[in-house]
Amino acid sequence: MRPIHIESLVARTALSLASFLSLAACTVATAQTVQVDATPSHVVNKFSPRYALGSTVDRVPSNATDVFFRPDQIAQIQQAGWGVISYRQNTDLFVQAWHWNPNGRWSDASGQGYFVGDATPTQEMIRHSYGYSLPHRGFTRNNGTEFDGFSRLDDGDPKTYWKSNPYLAKRFTGEDDSLHPQWIVINLEKSENINAIRVAWAEPYATVYRVQYWAGASDAMDEQDKGVWKNFASGRIANGTGGTATIRLDESFVNTKYVRILMTRSSNTCDTHGSADPRNCVGYAIRELYLGALAADGTFSDLLHHTPDQKQTLTYCSSVDSWHAPSDRYVAPDRMESGDQPGWDLFFTSGITRGLPAIIPIAMLYSTPEDAAAQMAYIKKRGYPVSYIEMGEEPDGQYMLPEDYAALYLQFADALHGVDPGFKLGGPVFEGVTEDIKVWPDAQGRNSWLGRFLDYLKAHDRLQDLAFMSFEHYPYDGCETPWKDLYQEPELITHIMKVWRDDGLPPGIPLLDTETNDHGGEAADDIFGALWLADSFGGFLSAGGKSTHYYHDLPYSPPHPACENSWGTYHMFMVDEHYQIKQRTSQF
Structure with missing residues (x-):
């Protein structure tokens, strides 16, 4: 949306969905009758755009971070008017250990093993952070790491495992x-x-x-x-x-x-x-x-x-040991999987958050509870505002079973609440799906991923540790999405949110769509992408969602490798070969 429109909405305290839709109806070119139901008892949601309509910051190539976070580039990003930022955790996708703080200690005196970042801030600001490839990996590839790395199960080397x-x-x-x-x-x-x-x-x-x-x-x-x-x-x-x-x-x-x-x-x-x-x-x-x-x-x-x-x-x-060594650090220009998770100090002081409380993650699938606690202790000591903490990233894409994710969730929750009992934790941060996630049935025949995760928390009397349920939303497959699919979006987003509730998610636990856009196989830059955003956000809020977050603020998105006509995806700007903003796209 245009910044003046967003800011005018932000100035209001909270708008009902009916008000939001009536504003949107003003842009319709053809004559038609619009009925607005303003009955107070019929309101389906109330929201403040500053907190309900946000954006994201993700991992970027290591040679692009300093460009993206230049004040002149941040100023252009801010003009889009998005609210709360959802920081994305990418190293879990690539089967890597995240050194959120380059300074810290290794578990082994030889300088390798399990790394815990330093929880004590210093005068040195954390501007960059990187992933370390895991030497005991068992995936050739999965839904997170599709083209990079290899499994030690059949690498031909008897010394690896x-x-x-x-x-x-x-x-x-x-x-x-x-x-x-x-x-x-x-x-x-x-x-x-x-x-x-x-x-x-x-x-x-x-x-x-x-x-x-x-x-x-x-x-x-x-x-x-x-x-x-x-x-x-x-x-x-x-x-x-x-x-x-x-x-x-x-x-x-x-x-x-x-x-x-x-x-x-x-x-x-x-x-x-x-x-x-x-x-x-x-x-x-x-x-x-x-x-x-x-x-x-x-x-x-x-x-x-x-x-x-x-x-x-x-x-x-099923899982991978996060043991690693300094030599496993993976940094290469222009590669997402070797990229930079922008450092916490850079992220919070650059202006990109607008001073609003951010939704931030901890690495969990390939990390340790001690490191997660150290990260949040560091952020707390810095005084950076945080609204919610996401626990890991896309466990379904790593083929992790719900009981394993839940067991890690509770261990990490204990460590984080040891830092601050008031931290609001949530997940599981599902990949963008449009139907329930099914897994191999357990002994009782249950095959719903979310249902079994919730059952595990309930069985351990720990449902209170789930302050919110988060997921991503990417509804389309294929490289050329037909225009007729645009009309399906409100139904797609409301349906999947109903699925989560039907799986047993209590009505008091809010739903957060912490990363969303239309399909990345083609340009999201034309008018389709802009119209899709309006339909998706309206559907999400109609279904009672808490906040939804556009992917993404930073103008990095390479052409999709499987799509010949892809210009680059998921962004509001076109950039030059040096990652500097050149022009806006329709989703701006």
Whole structure:
């Protein structure tokens, strides 16, 4: 919206949705009858635009931060008139550990391990912060890291290994490990005949596990409710001893595309980083996987492609240990995945927040409770205003099961409330979806991600730790969105908000759409993008939403790699090759 319009609305205390729609109706060119229901008892929402209509700040290329945050560039961004800023957490998407403060301490005296940023402010301002790639990664790719990095499960190097997140082990959850089974999945790209697997275990290894195959024609990862995992005939292992285990899974071949190892009991032996830190001695670790056929003479034919790049056979995992070293820092110009999460001091003092309380995240999927607490202690000591704290980012895109996310959520909530009991925490910060997120059914047959997350909080008497529910909204797929799809937007946004309520979200917990825009596969710069914003925001507020946040303030968005005609996406400005603003787009 134009700044003068936003500011005129901000000057009012709180507007009903009916008032908002009546203002919007003035712009309609063709003659028509507009009926406005001003009955006080019929008001569906009240809001202040300054707090309900905001924008976002995300990770940007490391060579662009100083340009974007120049006063002359910030002044142009502010003219758009957005209110509260939602700061996006991107390192969780790329399976990286976030050093929100470059200064801090390592858990290991050798200067590696788990990093905790310094909670005490100094005269030095934090302008930049970066992600560190995790050396025990088990993903080839997922819905966050699509083109970068590789899995250690089939990289061909016997010295590397995948390891699960130690904070999901009994020592930290306080629950039996069978309640938080860890898993790896192999995606063969096409169905193959399988009768054997070879697992080169590292330490700690699984002593109890099952090897399973996916029964169903659907995608085991992205259509999890449309198939079922079945145990191979000889896939139940009750007394694993580690080492390299070659297992004949069945006397005959099973034709399948996906294979899963489900681990429920650990040896609790220590990994290569030693026994001094208990986090090294819980969970599960695998050096290399081999899958295929075992002949009668003992010959093993492996179907997997073992390379340290994106050409390897696809593997996925339940979680990743956030252990890393200084050499794992990833910084390269013009790359989002190697980019800069703008430093907290730069963010809060640049003017981009307009002095309003911001919605900020903590890294959670690949971090530690101690580091999250240190971050919020730092921000609190600086006196920076914060309204809400998001817990991690897009766990559904990392294929994390709801009970695992919930277990981390409670550990991190304890640490954060130790800093300030008044912190308002929320999540799960879902990816942009238009239907309920379905996951592999549990023992009770429940397959709703949000429903199971809420059930976990209720079962632990901790629902009060969820001060808000947040999600992202990106409704369209494909590179060329038909104009007819524009008319679907109010229904799409109101429908998904109803889904969250139907999953069991109590009416007293507000809904925040903390990142939204139309599809990034094409330019959001034409009139479609502007009209979509009006429809989406109106629908969100009609459904009773608390605040929605345009993606994004900083004018960085490269052409979509899968779309030939993409100009660049998700922004209010066109920029030159040096990231300096040249002109406005329709969404301004």
